[in-house]
Amino acid sequence: MQLAEVVTKLNRLAPLRLAAAWDNVGLLLEPSSPQPPIQRMLLTNDFTSAVWKEAESKNVNLIYCYHPVIFAPLKRLTCATEKQGLLVRAVEKRVAIYCPHTAMDAVEDGVNDWLVGGLGDGMTMALETLNGNPREGYGRKMLLNEPVATLDEMIARVKSHLGLKHVQVARCSKTDPIRIVAVCAGSGGKVLESAKADVLVTGEMSHHEILAAVERGSHVITCGHSNTERGFLHTLKPRLEALFEKAIEVEVSEVDADPLVTE
Structure with missing residues (x-):
């Protein structure tokens, strides 16, 4: 060809x-x-x-x-x-x-849909939409069909999906079941900074971006930049x-x- x-x-x-x-x-x-x-x-x-x-x-x-x-x-x-x-x-x-x-990253069924798709089933939309298409854009947010009881269970799903033995976790004060998860492959600090979600999953975020997310009430899981891609x-x-x-x-x-x- x-x-x-x-x-x-x-x-x-x-x-x-x-x-x-x-x-x-x-x-x-x-x-x-x-x-x-x-x-x-x-x-x-x-x-x-x-x-x-x-x-x-x-x-x-x-x-x-x-x-x-x-x-x-x-x-x-x-x-x-x-x-x-x-x-x-x-x-x-x-x-x-x-x-x-x-x-x-932005296209439907691209990297971010793959990333969030391994964390559960539910309604998914882009965090930053393009051209009025809710399934097209940067980052993804999923409303889980079945809430995840604990953060530890979500951590286990992330590790299994990405084939990792270790991830880094910042826990907020909430202990409620996880109903909404937001992801951004690679470096997700800017895309995730306005996401209203129980858990944020990305490759990397800066120290201050993580502190801000925890203060907003979101747990943060970082996995290493390219491990999310x-x-x-x-x-x-x-x-x-x-x-x-x-x-x-x-x-x-x-x-x-x-x-x-x-x-």
């Missing part, structure tokens, strides 16, 4: 118009013509040296990287830094890189295989991982 056709399909899956104004999304690295057909795609949350070695070993033509590989403007493209060096190698190997980031790639894999009618081999990176661990 040609790159232009692949990009068109990816843009329809998570329309770039949904991305935040500050973001840099879409096709960020394109080989020159004549472009090699896309036969193998690697899904990753971040573009690291370990991921690049994996992509090389698997003869990947396209890296689908959730976080933008180019964000701040580049004044030069040299091998002076590891990040730029990886981009140079990708250019030399004629590997394309596509990055959806906040477009995939990476698992989505496993649900995305079969969707992409169907989208490309299995003309492209899609794999999830085996080495992509959150840089922080609890020891």
Whole structure:
């Protein structure tokens, strides 16, 4: 399948118009013509040296990287830094890189719907809606069909859904059953600051954002920035295989991982 056709399909899956104004999304690295057909795609949350070695070993033509590989403007493209060096190698190997980031956060059935969907069943809506669509926008809030009796039970659900042994928890004074949960993948402080929910779940929040949330009466669970995003790639894999009618081999990176661990 040609790159232009692949990009068109990816843009329809998570329309770039949904991305935040500050973001840099879409096709960020394109080989020159004549472009090699896309036969193998690697899904990753971040573009690291370990991921690049994996992509090389698997003869990947396209890296689908959730976080933008180019964000701040580049004044030069040299091998002076590891990040730029990886981009140079990708250019030399004629590997394309596509990055959806906040477009995939905002779209219905995207990252945030996946994140909240593992915490229970209930009515869901975006915290910051776009274009008048309550299911499209940043963050998600769920009114649970069945209240969760304790915060400990909700913590267990978060750990199970994200495959984590540890999370960080800030408890407020409330001991009532949990009826409303709000989530934001990645760094959720700004999106969650006005959320009226019993529990806030995100990757990371600042010290003062957590203090403010607890004072408002919300428990806070932070899980590590990319830990709230990476698992989505496993649900995305079969969707992409169907989208490309299995003309492209899609794999999830085996080495992509959150840089922080609890020891």
